[in-house]
Amino acid sequence: MRKIKPVDEWVTIRENIRLTPRLLKVSFDFPKLAKIARPGQFLQMAIEDARDPFLRRPFTVYRVKRNTIEILYEVVGKGSRLLSEKKKGERLKIMGPLGNTFTMSLKKRIHVAVGGGVGIAPFIFLGQRMPVHYFLMGARSKEGLLPNAEFRGLTGKKIFATEDGSCGMKGFVTAALEKVIREVGDAGKLYLFVCGPKKMLEAVMEMAERFGIEGEASMDERMACGIGACLGCMVKTRDGYKTSCKDGTVFNFKDLLVD
Amino acid sequence: MKPDLSVKIKDITFRNPVTVASGTFGSEGEYQGWVDYEKLGAIVTKTVTRKPREGNPMPRIYETPAGMLNAIGLQNKGIEEFIEKKIPFFSKIRTPLIVNIAGESVEDYVCLAEKLSHLKEVSGVELNISCPNVKKGLEFCAQPGLAYEVVSEVRSVTPKLLITKVSPEAHDFLGVVEACVKAGTDAFTAINTIRGMAIDVEARRPRLANVFGGLSGPAIRPVALRYVYEIKRRFDVPVIAAGGICCTNDALEFIIAGAHMVAVGTANFVEPRATMEILSGIEKYLGERRLESIDEVRGTVKVDC
Ligand SMILES: Cc1cc2nc3c(=O)[nH]c(=O)nc-3n(C[C@H](O)[C@H](O)[C@H](O)COP(=O)(O)OP(=O)(O)OC[C@H]3O[C@@H](n4cnc5c(N)ncnc54)[C@H](O)[C@@H]3O)c2cc1C
Ligand SMILES: Cc1cc2nc3c(=O)[nH]c(=O)nc-3n(C[C@H](O)[C@H](O)[C@H](O)COP(=O)(O)O)c2cc1C
Numbered sequence: 087m088r089k090i091k092p093v094d095e096w097v098t099i100r101e102n103i104r105l106t107p108r109l110l111k112v113s114f115d116f117p118k119l120a121k122i123a124r125p126g127q128f129l130q131m132a133i134e135d136a137r138d139p140f141l142r143r144p145f146t147v148y149r150v151k152r153n154t155i156e157i158l159y160e161v162v163g164k165g166s167r168l169l170s171e172k173k174k175g176e177r178l179k180i181m182g183p184l185g186n187t188f189t190m191s192l193k194k195r196i197h198v199a200v201g202g203g204v205g206i207a208p209f210i211f212l213g214q215r216m217p218v219h220y221f222l223m224g225a226r227s228k229e230g231l232l233p234n235a236e237f238r239g240l241t242g243k244k245i246f247a248t249e250d251g252s253c254g255m256k257g258f259v260t261a262a263l264e265k266v267i268r269e270v271g272d273a274g275k276l277y278l279f280v281c282g283p284k285k286m287l288e289a290v291m292e293m294a295e296r297f298g299i300e301g302e303a304s305m306d307e308r309m310a311c312g313i314g315a316c317l318g319c320m321v322k323t324r325d326g327y328k329t330s331c332k333d334g335t336v337f338n339f340k341d342l343l344v345d
Numbered sequence: 346m347k348p349d350l351s352v353k354i355k356d357i358t359f360r361n362p363v364t365v366a367s368g369t370f371g372s373e374g375e376y377q378g379w380v381d382y383e384k385l386g387a388i389v390t391k392t393v394t395r396k397p398r399e400g401n402p403m404p405r406i407y408e409t410p411a412g413m414l415n416a417i418g419l420q421n422k423g424i425e426e427f428i429e430k431k432i433p434f435f436s437k438i439r440t441p442l443i444v445n446i447a448g449e450s451v452e453d454y455v456c457l458a459e460k461l462s463h464l465k466e467v468s469g470v471e472l473n474i475s476c477p478n479v480k481k482g483l484e485f486c487a488q489p490g491l492a493y494e495v496v497s498e499v500r501s502v503t504p505k506l507l508i509t510k511v512s513p514e515a516h517d518f519l520g521v522v523e524a525c526v527k528a529g530t531d532a533f534t535a536i537n538t539i540r541g542m543a544i545d546v547e548a549r550r551p552r553l554a555n556v557f558g559g560l561s562g563p564a565i566r567p568v569a570l571r572y573v574y575e576i577k578r579r580f581d582v583p584v585i586a587a588g589g590i591c592c593t594n595d596a597l598e599f600i601i602a603g604a605h606m607v608a609v610g611t612a613n614f615v616e617p618r619a620t621m622e623i624l625s626g627i628e629k630y631l632g633e634r635r636l637e638s639i640d641e642v643r644g645t646v647k648v649d650c
């Protein structure tokens with residue numbers, strides 16, 4: 087991988103809006119970062135100047151439009167709640183891009199992005215940079231699904247699954263994956279990109295193994311430094327513990343050890 | 346004229362008092378691009394042990410108010426690989442290198458110190474007798490007798506700068522410090538993390554797989570400051586301060602309390618340039634007051650009782 091120098095600057099919020107009752111989107115201009123960020127990479131966000139909350143919060147790059155970076159997020163705790171209360175014109179400190187990227191040089195494969203909830207985020211950016219043939223998105227209910235308008239400009243086929251059946255297929259995202267496998271016929275042609283909660287990753291990887299499908303997963307762990315210094319965000323691989331933030335977050339299925 | 350920031354401990358002159366705390370600065374240039382390693386007063390490595398250590402299971406970290414808990418468990422590749430693979434990286438940097446070591450027995454510490462004593466790239470050895478996250482981690486720091494034994498045995502095999510890193514959890518803290526001074530330590534690093542715990546109330550499980558973790562960050566700064574001051578009040582021995590140092594003001598508090606150097610730890614995770622900002626802040630503080638050297642600030646706290 088080419089070595090790029092990450093940047094860390096205060097940026098001004100352009101827009102901070104609610105897309106659904108669960109999903110929000112914040113955007114800001116950061117030309118230097120927009121130029122060097124690649125799909126799968128994340129940034130570390132300081133939401134408050136006063137170091138409270140103390141650690142930065144990691145977020146994936148959701149979309150890049152010229153100089154503007156967009157982040158898709160949900161409110162889960164103090165940091166994300168404070169972020170949701172930020173108004174246009176307020177500031178955030180952003181450090182990035184961090185981590186590795188999805189494999190972009192695959193040929194003659196059917197690219198299937200599988201996102202659980204907000205885990206769909208990196209695949210919109212991926213879809214901006216290479217063909218993604220299927221976007222599979224799972225959520226508890228339709229509030230957790232990305233609105234159609236957010237897929238504008240992307241050509242891949244969208245298949246939604248909700249646990250309560252309020253939108254798309256009823257069930258888990260693996261049901262959507264099964265549908266794709268049936269549709270394509272030859273599972274070996276598929277290549278998966280997966281991001282989402284641990285349980286979902288495990289279920290998808292188990293299916294991939296069963297059908298002999300290759301792919302890679304973004305392994306998101308709690309982070310402190312985000313640059314490989316604290317050894318807090320480890321992922322179990324066949325080659326021992328690796329840092330999610332620096333060696334990942336993207337790991338090939340082949341390298342992962344799932345308990 | 347630029348103020349003189351240099352600090353002398355034993356026979357080593359550090360170009361300034363700003364260093365990093367063990368385990369918070371990576372092991373092979375993770376902070377390059379953020380920090381000019383040549384501008385640091387010293388570089389302190391993550392703890393190195395005799396054998397490779399895989400570290401503790403996940404989860405290993407948890408954020409707390411004004412800080413974090415960690416239970417990394419001294420993950421490292423062991424002394425052999427450290428010497429073979431990491432030393433070459435540090436040899437290119439002219440900043441004094443301090444290697445932090447830990448063992449499960451006196452013999453381990455002696456063996457590690459001996460191996461390092463032959464390396465010209467290594468300026469000093471920091472004895473971690475205060476890690477809360479591994480079995481026996483705090484044993485040597487718990488009793489003055491054991492602390493004396495490990496420090497004096499290491500002293501007998503290395504002429505290098507010898508720093509002992511102490512824990513606030515020692516029941517007889519000043520007794521341990523006194524024992525280490527008698528055993529020949531050249532300096533102290535104070536403090537290591539303080540053991541803490543957090544529980545997930547939904548799962549009713551500890552937040553860390555190791556159950557306990559070391560608390561670090563601004564939450565422990567007042568405690569660290571008190572210990573640094575207590576050591577300096579009783580003993581004429583250099584102290585490298587650690588504990589929640591995030592900005593210039595924090596660093597100056599420790600220097601005014603008597604610290605020779607200030608080690609930036611957890612703050613590196615939040616502000617990768619923290620060391621550089623603190624360094625220029627200290628320079629500015631001296632400059633604005635027309636002070637010629639950091640010696641005019643160190644240990645100048647005015648206490649009336
Ligand atoms: C590489 C990476 C990319 C991410 N991308 C996105 C994204 O694009 N959109 C989005 O909504 N979320 C994303 N997350 C999760 C996001 O970081 C957390 O939701 C956020 O940190 C929660 O902070 P909080 O203060 O609201 O929650 P709290 O629970 O109060 O946070 C407490 C601590 O736990 C950490 N934490 C809590 N939940 C998570 C989690 N799920 N993953 C990692 N750390 C967590 C926080 O960072 C903080 O250190 C990503 C996580 C990682 C590791
Ligand atoms: C993630 C992490 C890893 C650490 N690893 C070590 C270590 O390997 N050896 C050691 O002596 N101290 C270790 N420490 C303790 C620090 O060096 C320091 O003494 C302590 O964190 C207090 O300083 P701070 O509040 O500025 O971080 C670690 C601390 C953290 C947060």
Ligand code: FES
Pocket residue numbers: 308309310311312313314315316317318319320329330331332
């Ligand atoms: S978050 Fe510190 S090593 Fe990954």
